[in-house]
Amino acid sequence: MSAQRLVTRQSYGWKEEEVAELAELIKNYPVIAVFDLTGTRANIIHEMRQKLRDTCVVRVAKKTLFNLAADKAGRPDVKKLLEGINKPIGFIFSKINSFKLSLIIDQNKVPMHARAGERADFDIWVPETNTGLPPGPVLSDFGKLKIPTRIEGGQIWIAKDTLVAKKGEEISHLLASLLVKLDIKAVLRGLTLIAAYEDGVVIKAEDLKLDLEAFRQQLLEAAQQAINVAVFAAYVTPETIKPIIMLAARQAMELAIEAGYADKDTIKNLLLRAELLASALAAKAGFSG
Numbered sequence: 001m002s003a004q005r006l007v008t009r010q011s012y013g014w015k016e017e018e019v020a021e022l023a024e025l026i027k028n029y030p031v032i033a034v035f036d037l038t039g040t041r042a043n044i045i046h047e048m049r050q051k052l053r054d055t056c057v058v059r060v061a062k063k064t065l066f067n068l069a070a071d072k073a074g075r076p077d078v079k080k081l082l083e084g085i086n087k088p089i090g091f092i093f094s095k096i097n098s099f100k101l102s103l104i105i106d107q108n109k110v111p112m113h114a115r116a117g118e119r120a121d122f123d124i125w126v127p128e129t130n131t132g133l134p135p136g137p138v139l140s141d142f143g144k145l146k147i148p149t150r151i152e153g154g155q156i157w158i159a160k161d162t163l164v165a166k167k168g169e170e171i172s173h174l175l176a177s178l179l180v181k182l183d184i185k186a187v188l189r190g191l192t193l194i195a196a197y198e199d200g201v202v203i204k205a206e207d208l209k210l211d212l213e214a215f216r217q218q219l220l221e222a223a224q225q226a227i228n229v230a231v232f233a234a235y236v237t238p239e240t241i242k243p244i245i246m247l248a249a250r251q252a253m254e255l256a257i258e259a260g261y262a263d264k265d266t267i268k269n270l271l272l273r274a275e276l277l278a279s280a281l282a283a284k285a286g287f288s289g
Contacts (some may be wrong), residue, residue, distance in 0.1 A: 022066055032197045066082065066091065080197075089194065102210070103210055110190060114175075145174065164179075
């Protein structure tokens, strides 16, 4: 057997094994998401594997092999997940729903060293500390960035905590280089979802985003509106009994005042109302004082 034929068979055998493994994942996991591999650092994929290991499998695979695996698993419908995607991708096979998966990924971004031209994801401070760096050309870099320093024990010390970049500001080549030397991370990076497949539906990344604060506010507003309706309908519950009694007392007071019913609770308001009416009548009649 020629060497070329042997290599071809070994390569085919590896692909068969890969397809079989992917087919098992497609069978066993109800949710499949794809993420963008472009520019994704290997350590980010490793970190997310660790974060998701109890509920998900993160796998990098060729699209052609995934499509073969989908047919092998008897789920050719999942192939529509890849339609229109023309970039290298990775897969997440998940037992949690796609919206929760998207939320977990967004909440577990990893701090990374910034590259020149990237924007800070939070305010970047250089703390007062011993940098461990010997005096040399790097001193001028600190100076250019207006970071106060002193020399002590033959090493460069940062003289005080210094803000070097605000959230959203672009990081220069000089600052990026210095932050690496100081091991200060300025950006958050994670997996970028493209789409997810669940219950026969492909959900695009933008539709997977959940604004939890807005959702929380909507729930609070809905709860308050429900209480208001219940109070005005006199529907008694532990939450509504107090405002129902307060509303009834206020309405009773207004009715008593309108009817001119005098007692210790209404007399003050009745006298005030009478005084206002008298003043209005006097003004109409042309009297004052």
